[in-house]
Amino acid sequence: MASVWLTGLALVLAGPVPALLARARWTRSVPRAAIVLWQSVAVAAVLAAVGSALAAPEALLRVFLHPEERTGIALAIAVGAAAVLAGLIVVRLVVVLVLLAVRTRVRRARHRDMIDLLARAEEFDAGGTLRAGIVLRVLDGAVPFAYCVPGRVGREGRVVVTGAALETLCPRELRAVIAHEQAHLAARHDLVREGFTALHRAFPVVVRSREARDAVALLLEMLADDAGRRRVGDDAMAGALDAFASSGRAGYGSDVVERLDRIRACVHGGRALAVGTYLAAVALVVVPTVTIVIPWLTDALPTVGVR
Amino acid sequence: MALGELERAVMAQLWSAEEPLTVRDVHDRLERELAYTTVMTVLGRLAKKGLVRQERDGKAYRYAAASSREQMAAELMLDALGDVGEDRTAALVAFVDRVGPEEAATLRRALDTPAHGTPRPAGGSPES
Numbered sequence: 001m002a003s004v005w006l007t008g009l010a011l012v013l014a015g016p017v018p019a020l021l022a023r024a025r026w027t028r029s030v031p032r033a034a035i036v037l038w039q040s041v042a043v044a045a046v047l048a049a050v051g052s053a054l055a056a057p058e059a060l061l062r063v064f065l066h067p068e069e070r071t072g073i074a075l076a077i078a079v080g081a082a083a084v085l086a087g088l089i090v091v092r093l094v095v096v097l098v099l100l101a102v103r104t105r106v107r108r109a110r111h112r113d114m115i116d117l118l119a120r121a122e123e124f125d126a127g128g129t130l131r132a133g134i135v136l137r138v139l140d141g142a143v144p145f146a147y148c149v150p151g152r153v154g155r156e157g158r159v160v161v162t163g164a165a166l167e168t169l170c171p172r173e174l175r176a177v178i179a180h181e182q183a184h185l186a187a188r189h190d191l192v193r194e195g196f197t198a199l200h201r202a203f204p205v206v207v208r209s210r211e212a213r214d215a216v217a218l219l220l221e222m223l224a225d226d227a228g229r230r231r232v233g234d235d236a237m238a239g240a241l242d243a244f245a246s247s248g249r250a251g252y253g254s255d256v257v258e259r260l261d262r263i264r265a266c267v268h269g270g271r272a273l274a275v276g277t278y279l280a281a282v283a284l285v286v287v288p289t290v291t292i293v294i295p296w297l298t299d300a301l302p303t304v305g306v307r
Numbered sequence: 308m309a310l311g312e313l314e315r316a317v318m319a320q321l322w323s324a325e326e327p328l329t330v331r332d333v334h335d336r337l338e339r340e341l342a343y344t345t346v347m348t349v350l351g352r353l354a355k356k357g358l359v360r361q362e363r364d365g366k367a368y369r370y371a372a373a374s375s376r377e378q379m380a381a382e383l384m385l386d387a388l389g390d391v392g393e394d395r396t397a398a399l400v401a402f403v404d405r406v407g408p409e410e411a412a413t414l415r416r417a418l419d420t421p422a423h424g425t426p427r428p429a430g431g432s433p434e435s
Contacts, residue, residue, distance in 0.1 A: 104398045107386070108398045110356070113358060114379055114383045115383065139380070145403075147400060162384075181400075181402065190399075241403065
Protein backbone atom coordinates (compact mmCIF):
# COMPACT_ATOMS: atom_id res chain seq x y z
CA MET A 1 0.00 0.00 0.00
CA ALA A 2 2.82 2.38 0.85
CA SER A 3 4.02 2.55 -2.75
CA VAL A 4 0.54 3.43 -3.99
CA TRP A 5 0.22 6.20 -1.40
CA LEU A 6 3.71 7.55 -2.10
CA THR A 7 3.23 7.48 -5.86
CA GLY A 8 -0.10 9.27 -5.48
CA LEU A 9 1.46 11.83 -3.16
CA ALA A 10 4.38 12.43 -5.52
CA LEU A 11 2.03 12.92 -8.47
CA VAL A 12 -0.21 15.33 -6.55
CA LEU A 13 2.76 17.33 -5.24
CA ALA A 14 4.37 17.49 -8.67
CA GLY A 15 1.26 18.48 -10.62
CA PRO A 16 -1.94 19.89 -9.15
CA VAL A 17 -0.44 21.38 -5.98
CA PRO A 18 2.16 23.60 -7.72
CA ALA A 19 -0.42 24.55 -10.34
CA LEU A 20 -2.87 25.69 -7.67
CA LEU A 21 -0.25 27.35 -5.49
CA ALA A 22 1.16 29.28 -8.46
CA ARG A 23 -2.29 30.65 -9.21
CA ALA A 24 -3.20 31.43 -5.60
CA ARG A 25 -3.56 35.10 -4.71
CA TRP A 26 -3.31 34.80 -0.94
CA THR A 27 0.38 33.95 -1.11
CA ARG A 28 1.28 37.55 -1.97
CA SER A 29 0.17 38.77 1.44
CA VAL A 30 2.52 36.36 3.23
CA PRO A 31 5.46 35.97 0.83
CA ARG A 32 7.92 34.62 3.37
CA ALA A 33 5.60 31.88 4.61
CA ALA A 34 4.55 31.13 1.04
CA ILE A 35 8.19 30.62 0.00
CA VAL A 36 8.66 28.19 2.91
CA LEU A 37 5.52 26.35 1.77
CA TRP A 38 6.92 26.12 -1.79
CA GLN A 39 10.17 24.71 -0.44
CA SER A 40 8.22 22.21 1.64
CA VAL A 41 6.18 21.13 -1.41
CA ALA A 42 9.40 20.63 -3.36
CA VAL A 43 11.08 18.62 -0.60
CA ALA A 44 7.96 16.52 0.00
CA ALA A 45 7.55 15.85 -3.73
CA VAL A 46 11.15 14.69 -4.11
CA LEU A 47 10.92 12.55 -0.96
CA ALA A 48 7.65 11.00 -2.11
CA ALA A 49 9.10 10.26 -5.55
CA VAL A 50 12.19 8.65 -4.01
CA GLY A 51 9.97 6.78 -1.55
CA SER A 52 7.70 5.43 -4.26
CA ALA A 53 10.71 4.38 -6.32
CA LEU A 54 12.01 2.48 -3.30
CA ALA A 55 8.67 0.91 -2.43
CA ALA A 56 7.36 0.00 -5.90
CA PRO A 57 9.51 -3.10 -6.61
CA GLU A 58 8.68 -4.56 -3.22
CA ALA A 59 4.98 -3.90 -3.83
CA LEU A 60 5.14 -5.72 -7.18
CA LEU A 61 6.86 -8.61 -5.44
CA ARG A 62 3.95 -8.88 -3.04
CA VAL A 63 1.38 -8.78 -5.84
CA PHE A 64 2.92 -11.41 -8.08
CA LEU A 65 4.65 -13.82 -5.73
CA HIS A 66 3.63 -15.96 -2.80
CA PRO A 67 5.29 -15.15 0.50
CA GLU A 68 7.54 -18.23 0.36
CA GLU A 69 8.76 -17.26 -3.13
CA ARG A 70 9.83 -13.77 -2.04
CA THR A 71 13.42 -14.75 -1.45
CA GLY A 72 16.67 -15.20 -3.28
CA ILE A 73 16.91 -13.81 -6.81
CA ALA A 74 13.44 -12.22 -6.88
CA LEU A 75 14.17 -10.28 -3.72
CA ALA A 76 17.60 -9.26 -4.93
CA ILE A 77 16.15 -7.97 -8.20
CA ALA A 78 13.47 -6.03 -6.33
CA VAL A 79 15.98 -4.42 -3.99
CA GLY A 80 18.31 -3.63 -6.88
CA ALA A 81 15.53 -2.07 -8.95
CA ALA A 82 14.48 0.05 -5.99
CA ALA A 83 18.00 1.30 -5.45
CA VAL A 84 18.50 2.16 -9.12
CA LEU A 85 15.17 3.97 -9.45
CA ALA A 86 15.66 6.04 -6.30
CA GLY A 87 19.31 6.63 -7.17
CA LEU A 88 18.38 8.01 -10.58
CA ILE A 89 16.23 10.70 -9.00
CA VAL A 90 18.72 11.63 -6.30
CA VAL A 91 21.82 11.55 -8.51
CA ARG A 92 20.17 13.58 -11.24
CA LEU A 93 19.15 16.27 -8.77
CA VAL A 94 22.54 16.39 -7.07
CA VAL A 95 24.51 16.51 -10.34
CA VAL A 96 22.36 19.32 -11.73
CA LEU A 97 22.61 21.24 -8.47
CA VAL A 98 26.40 20.98 -8.32
CA LEU A 99 26.89 21.93 -11.99
CA LEU A 100 24.56 24.89 -11.62
CA ALA A 101 26.26 26.02 -8.42
CA VAL A 102 29.70 25.94 -10.04
CA ARG A 103 28.57 27.72 -13.21
CA THR A 104 26.71 30.34 -11.21
CA ARG A 105 29.74 31.11 -9.05
CA VAL A 106 32.12 31.32 -12.01
CA ARG A 107 29.75 33.69 -13.78
CA ARG A 108 29.33 35.81 -10.66
CA ALA A 109 33.07 36.06 -10.05
CA ARG A 110 33.64 37.28 -13.62
CA HIS A 111 30.75 39.69 -13.30
CA ARG A 112 32.09 41.12 -10.04
CA ASP A 113 35.58 41.55 -11.54
CA MET A 114 34.14 43.47 -14.48
CA ILE A 115 31.92 45.62 -12.24
CA ASP A 116 34.84 46.57 -10.05
CA LEU A 117 36.85 47.65 -13.09
CA LEU A 118 34.09 49.53 -14.86
CA ALA A 119 32.25 51.18 -11.99
CA ARG A 120 32.54 54.93 -11.66
CA ALA A 121 35.58 55.84 -9.65
CA GLU A 122 33.90 58.38 -7.40
CA GLU A 123 32.18 56.87 -4.41
CA PHE A 124 28.47 57.38 -4.51
CA ASP A 125 26.94 58.62 -1.29
CA ALA A 126 23.96 56.42 -0.56
CA GLY A 127 23.15 58.43 2.53
CA GLY A 128 24.49 55.89 4.98
CA THR A 129 21.89 53.34 3.91
CA LEU A 130 24.31 50.55 3.10
CA ARG A 131 24.89 47.73 5.50
CA ALA A 132 28.35 46.46 6.23
CA GLY A 133 29.49 43.83 3.75
CA ILE A 134 27.66 45.35 0.80
CA VAL A 135 29.21 47.65 -1.79
CA LEU A 136 27.33 49.98 -4.08
CA ARG A 137 28.64 50.26 -7.63
CA VAL A 138 27.49 52.75 -10.24
CA LEU A 139 27.88 51.75 -13.89
CA ASP A 140 27.65 54.09 -16.82
CA GLY A 141 24.68 52.94 -18.80
CA ALA A 142 21.79 54.35 -20.73
CA VAL A 143 19.37 51.73 -19.43
CA PRO A 144 17.93 52.35 -15.96
CA PHE A 145 18.74 49.14 -14.22
CA ALA A 146 19.51 47.83 -10.76
CA TYR A 147 20.55 44.42 -9.55
CA CYS A 148 22.65 42.66 -6.98
CA VAL A 149 25.46 40.15 -7.26
CA PRO A 150 26.06 38.02 -4.17
CA GLY A 151 29.66 37.88 -3.00
CA ARG A 152 31.59 34.80 -2.07
CA VAL A 153 30.84 33.54 1.43
CA GLY A 154 32.09 36.12 3.89
CA ARG A 155 32.94 38.58 1.10
CA GLU A 156 31.22 41.70 -0.09
CA GLY A 157 28.13 41.50 -2.27
CA ARG A 158 27.53 44.20 -4.85
CA VAL A 159 24.47 46.34 -5.36
CA VAL A 160 24.73 47.72 -8.88
CA VAL A 161 22.80 50.64 -10.33
CA THR A 162 23.29 52.33 -13.69
CA GLY A 163 23.86 56.04 -14.15
CA ALA A 164 20.54 56.21 -15.95
CA ALA A 165 18.87 54.78 -12.84
CA LEU A 166 20.37 57.54 -10.69
CA GLU A 167 18.94 60.14 -13.07
CA THR A 168 15.54 58.48 -13.24
CA LEU A 169 14.94 57.91 -9.54
CA CYS A 170 14.41 60.49 -6.82
CA PRO A 171 16.60 60.04 -3.71
CA ARG A 172 13.89 58.24 -1.73
CA GLU A 173 13.14 55.87 -4.59
CA LEU A 174 16.83 55.13 -4.93
CA ARG A 175 17.04 54.31 -1.22
CA ALA A 176 14.05 51.98 -1.63
CA VAL A 177 15.76 50.17 -4.52
CA ILE A 178 18.96 49.82 -2.51
CA ALA A 179 17.02 48.51 0.49
CA HIS A 180 15.31 46.00 -1.84
CA GLU A 181 18.61 44.73 -3.21
CA GLN A 182 20.18 44.63 0.24
CA ALA A 183 17.31 42.44 1.42
CA HIS A 184 18.10 39.98 -1.40
CA LEU A 185 21.76 39.88 -0.40
CA ALA A 186 21.31 39.78 3.36
CA ALA A 187 18.75 36.95 3.29
CA ARG A 188 20.61 35.03 0.54
CA HIS A 189 17.53 34.91 -1.70
CA ASP A 190 19.85 33.71 -4.46
CA LEU A 191 20.20 30.33 -2.71
CA VAL A 192 16.42 29.87 -2.71
CA ARG A 193 16.27 30.73 -6.39
CA GLU A 194 19.17 28.45 -7.13
CA GLY A 195 17.36 25.52 -5.51
CA PHE A 196 14.24 25.95 -7.60
CA THR A 197 16.26 26.62 -10.75
CA ALA A 198 18.11 23.34 -10.19
CA LEU A 199 14.83 21.51 -9.57
CA HIS A 200 13.50 22.83 -12.87
CA ARG A 201 16.68 21.93 -14.75
CA ALA A 202 16.66 18.41 -13.28
CA PHE A 203 12.97 17.76 -13.93
CA PRO A 204 11.91 20.19 -16.65
CA VAL A 205 8.93 18.33 -18.07
CA VAL A 206 5.84 16.62 -16.65
CA VAL A 207 6.28 18.13 -13.20
CA ARG A 208 5.31 21.75 -12.59
CA SER A 209 8.82 22.87 -11.76
CA ARG A 210 8.70 25.93 -14.02
CA GLU A 211 5.65 27.31 -12.24
CA ALA A 212 7.38 26.70 -8.92
CA ARG A 213 10.55 28.49 -10.00
CA ASP A 214 8.73 31.51 -11.39
CA ALA A 215 6.28 31.80 -8.51
CA VAL A 216 9.11 31.66 -5.97
CA ALA A 217 11.11 34.27 -7.92
CA LEU A 218 8.13 36.62 -7.79
CA LEU A 219 7.54 35.99 -4.07
CA LEU A 220 11.22 36.77 -3.39
CA GLU A 221 10.82 40.09 -5.21
CA MET A 222 7.75 40.84 -3.09
CA LEU A 223 9.64 39.97 0.06
CA ALA A 224 12.44 42.36 -0.94
CA ASP A 225 9.85 45.01 -1.87
CA ASP A 226 8.53 44.75 1.68
CA ALA A 227 12.01 45.52 3.01
CA GLY A 228 12.11 48.66 0.88
CA ARG A 229 8.60 49.64 2.00
CA ARG A 230 9.51 49.25 5.65
CA ARG A 231 12.75 51.17 5.25
CA VAL A 232 11.58 54.04 3.05
CA GLY A 233 7.86 53.85 2.41
CA ASP A 234 5.22 52.40 0.10
CA ASP A 235 5.17 55.40 -2.22
CA ALA A 236 8.94 55.34 -2.80
CA MET A 237 8.99 51.59 -3.53
CA ALA A 238 6.05 51.85 -5.94
CA GLY A 239 7.56 54.95 -7.55
CA ALA A 240 10.84 53.15 -8.18
CA LEU A 241 9.08 50.16 -9.77
CA ASP A 242 7.01 52.49 -11.90
CA ALA A 243 10.03 54.48 -13.03
CA PHE A 244 11.99 51.38 -14.04
CA ALA A 245 9.16 49.64 -15.81
CA SER A 246 7.94 52.69 -17.73
CA SER A 247 11.43 53.67 -18.91
CA GLY A 248 12.15 50.53 -20.93
CA ARG A 249 10.88 49.37 -24.26
CA ALA A 250 10.14 46.04 -22.61
CA GLY A 251 7.42 47.84 -20.66
CA TYR A 252 5.51 46.50 -17.70
CA GLY A 253 5.93 42.78 -17.25
CA SER A 254 3.14 40.93 -15.49
CA ASP A 255 5.40 40.49 -12.47
CA VAL A 256 5.94 44.23 -12.12
CA VAL A 257 2.22 44.89 -12.43
CA GLU A 258 1.52 42.38 -9.65
CA ARG A 259 4.17 43.91 -7.40
CA LEU A 260 2.82 47.41 -8.03
CA ASP A 261 -0.79 46.34 -7.39
CA ARG A 262 0.27 44.69 -4.21
CA ILE A 263 2.07 47.76 -2.86
CA ARG A 264 -0.71 50.13 -3.89
CA ALA A 265 -3.37 47.89 -2.32
CA CYS A 266 -1.31 48.00 0.90
CA VAL A 267 -1.32 44.23 1.14
CA HIS A 268 0.04 43.21 4.50
CA GLY A 269 0.03 39.66 5.70
CA GLY A 270 -2.26 38.46 8.46
CA ARG A 271 -0.46 36.72 11.27
CA ALA A 272 -2.97 33.85 11.28
CA LEU A 273 -2.48 33.21 7.58
CA ALA A 274 1.28 33.19 7.98
CA VAL A 275 1.15 30.77 10.93
CA GLY A 276 -1.28 28.52 9.05
CA THR A 277 1.03 28.48 6.03
CA TYR A 278 4.07 27.59 8.13
CA LEU A 279 2.11 24.77 9.81
CA ALA A 280 1.02 23.45 6.42
CA ALA A 281 4.65 23.52 5.28
CA VAL A 282 5.78 21.47 8.28
CA ALA A 283 2.85 19.06 7.99
CA LEU A 284 3.60 18.42 4.32
CA VAL A 285 6.95 16.90 5.20
CA VAL A 286 6.16 15.35 8.59
CA VAL A 287 2.74 13.76 8.06
CA PRO A 288 3.62 11.53 5.08
CA THR A 289 6.79 10.44 6.84
CA VAL A 290 4.93 9.40 9.98
CA THR A 291 1.85 7.88 8.36
CA ILE A 292 3.32 6.18 5.29
CA VAL A 293 7.07 5.78 5.43
CA ILE A 294 7.56 4.63 9.02
CA PRO A 295 4.80 1.93 8.87
CA TRP A 296 6.19 0.78 5.52
CA LEU A 297 9.75 0.57 6.86
CA THR A 298 8.69 -1.44 9.91
CA ASP A 299 6.80 -3.73 7.55
CA ALA A 300 9.26 -4.01 4.68
CA LEU A 301 12.64 -4.07 6.38
CA PRO A 302 12.13 -7.47 8.07
CA THR A 303 11.32 -8.90 4.59
CA VAL A 304 14.77 -7.95 3.38
CA GLY A 305 16.31 -9.32 6.53
CA VAL A 306 16.89 -6.06 8.40
CA ARG A 307 15.64 -6.18 11.96
CA MET B 308 46.62 52.23 -2.48
CA ALA B 309 43.81 49.71 -2.53
CA LEU B 310 44.28 46.77 -4.85
CA GLY B 311 40.99 47.46 -6.62
CA GLU B 312 42.01 51.00 -7.46
CA LEU B 313 45.39 49.81 -8.72
CA GLU B 314 43.73 47.29 -11.02
CA ARG B 315 41.52 50.05 -12.37
CA ALA B 316 44.51 52.32 -12.99
CA VAL B 317 46.43 49.55 -14.78
CA MET B 318 43.38 48.68 -16.91
CA ALA B 319 42.97 52.36 -17.82
CA GLN B 320 46.53 52.42 -19.17
CA LEU B 321 45.98 49.27 -21.22
CA TRP B 322 42.73 50.62 -22.62
CA SER B 323 44.29 53.91 -23.66
CA ALA B 324 47.37 52.29 -25.20
CA GLU B 325 47.57 51.72 -28.96
CA GLU B 326 49.48 48.48 -28.64
CA PRO B 327 50.24 45.81 -26.05
CA LEU B 328 52.44 47.12 -23.23
CA THR B 329 55.26 45.60 -21.24
CA VAL B 330 55.27 45.73 -17.45
CA ARG B 331 57.89 48.47 -17.73
CA ASP B 332 55.63 50.52 -20.06
CA VAL B 333 52.69 50.28 -17.66
CA HIS B 334 54.91 51.08 -14.72
CA ASP B 335 56.27 54.23 -16.40
CA ARG B 336 52.87 55.39 -17.60
CA LEU B 337 51.30 55.10 -14.15
CA GLU B 338 53.49 57.97 -12.87
CA ARG B 339 53.17 56.80 -9.29
CA GLU B 340 55.59 55.61 -6.65
CA LEU B 341 55.08 51.94 -7.30
CA ALA B 342 57.39 48.98 -7.25
CA TYR B 343 57.90 47.27 -10.60
CA THR B 344 56.95 43.96 -9.03
CA THR B 345 53.66 45.40 -7.80
CA VAL B 346 52.66 46.30 -11.36
CA MET B 347 53.74 42.85 -12.48
CA THR B 348 51.62 41.22 -9.79
CA VAL B 349 48.58 43.29 -10.73
CA LEU B 350 48.98 42.45 -14.43
CA GLY B 351 49.33 38.79 -13.51
CA ARG B 352 46.16 38.93 -11.46
CA LEU B 353 44.23 40.60 -14.27
CA ALA B 354 45.53 38.01 -16.73
CA LYS B 355 44.43 35.22 -14.41
CA LYS B 356 40.96 36.73 -14.26
CA GLY B 357 40.87 36.70 -18.05
CA LEU B 358 40.56 40.47 -18.29
CA VAL B 359 44.04 40.96 -19.76
CA ARG B 360 45.72 39.12 -22.64
CA GLN B 361 49.32 38.08 -22.21
CA GLU B 362 51.61 37.83 -25.28
CA ARG B 363 55.19 36.67 -25.41
CA ASP B 364 57.51 39.17 -27.10
CA GLY B 365 61.07 37.90 -27.06
CA LYS B 366 62.10 37.65 -23.44
CA ALA B 367 59.35 39.86 -22.03
CA TYR B 368 55.61 39.60 -21.86
CA ARG B 369 53.33 42.22 -23.36
CA TYR B 370 49.90 42.87 -21.99
CA ALA B 371 46.71 44.10 -23.66
CA ALA B 372 43.12 44.46 -22.48
CA ALA B 373 41.14 41.38 -23.46
CA SER B 374 38.32 43.60 -24.69
CA SER B 375 37.73 47.32 -25.05
CA ARG B 376 36.09 49.25 -22.26
CA GLU B 377 32.90 49.58 -24.31
CA GLN B 378 32.83 45.86 -25.09
CA MET B 379 33.29 44.97 -21.45
CA ALA B 380 30.52 47.37 -20.42
CA ALA B 381 28.24 45.81 -23.02
CA GLU B 382 29.15 42.29 -21.91
CA LEU B 383 28.41 43.28 -18.34
CA MET B 384 25.01 44.72 -19.14
CA LEU B 385 24.13 41.78 -21.37
CA ASP B 386 25.06 39.38 -18.58
CA ALA B 387 22.93 41.38 -16.16
CA LEU B 388 19.97 41.94 -18.46
CA GLY B 389 20.14 38.49 -19.98
CA ASP B 390 19.64 36.54 -16.76
CA VAL B 391 16.03 35.81 -17.62
CA GLY B 392 13.97 32.93 -18.88
CA GLU B 393 15.73 29.64 -19.50
CA ASP B 394 19.17 31.23 -19.13
CA ARG B 395 18.37 32.15 -15.56
CA THR B 396 21.05 30.88 -13.22
CA ALA B 397 20.35 33.04 -10.17
CA ALA B 398 23.85 34.44 -10.65
CA LEU B 399 22.37 37.84 -9.98
CA VAL B 400 18.97 39.17 -9.13
CA ALA B 401 17.58 42.10 -11.10
CA PHE B 402 15.24 44.66 -9.57
CA VAL B 403 13.00 44.50 -12.62
CA ASP B 404 13.48 41.70 -15.16
CA ARG B 405 13.53 43.59 -18.36
CA VAL B 406 15.21 42.66 -21.50
CA GLY B 407 13.49 43.78 -24.64
CA PRO B 408 14.75 41.94 -27.72
CA GLU B 409 15.87 45.32 -29.10
CA GLU B 410 17.90 46.17 -26.02
CA ALA B 411 19.62 42.78 -26.13
CA ALA B 412 20.32 43.21 -29.86
CA THR B 413 21.87 46.63 -29.28
CA LEU B 414 24.12 45.23 -26.60
CA ARG B 415 25.09 42.24 -28.74
CA ARG B 416 26.06 44.61 -31.57
CA ALA B 417 28.23 46.55 -29.17
CA LEU B 418 29.94 43.28 -28.23
CA ASP B 419 30.80 42.57 -31.86
CA THR B 420 32.65 45.86 -32.18
CA PRO B 421 36.41 45.24 -32.58
CA ALA B 422 38.60 46.35 -29.70
CA HIS B 423 40.32 49.09 -31.71
CA GLY B 424 38.59 50.87 -34.53
CA THR B 425 35.17 51.29 -35.96
CA PRO B 426 32.23 48.89 -35.82
CA ARG B 427 32.26 46.12 -38.38
CA PRO B 428 29.82 47.00 -41.15
CA ALA B 429 27.00 44.47 -41.20
CA GLY B 430 27.07 42.50 -44.47
CA GLY B 431 29.14 45.11 -46.29
CA SER B 432 26.46 47.80 -46.30
CA PRO B 433 26.91 50.40 -43.55
CA GLU B 434 23.81 50.96 -41.47
CA SER B 435 22.25 54.38 -41.77
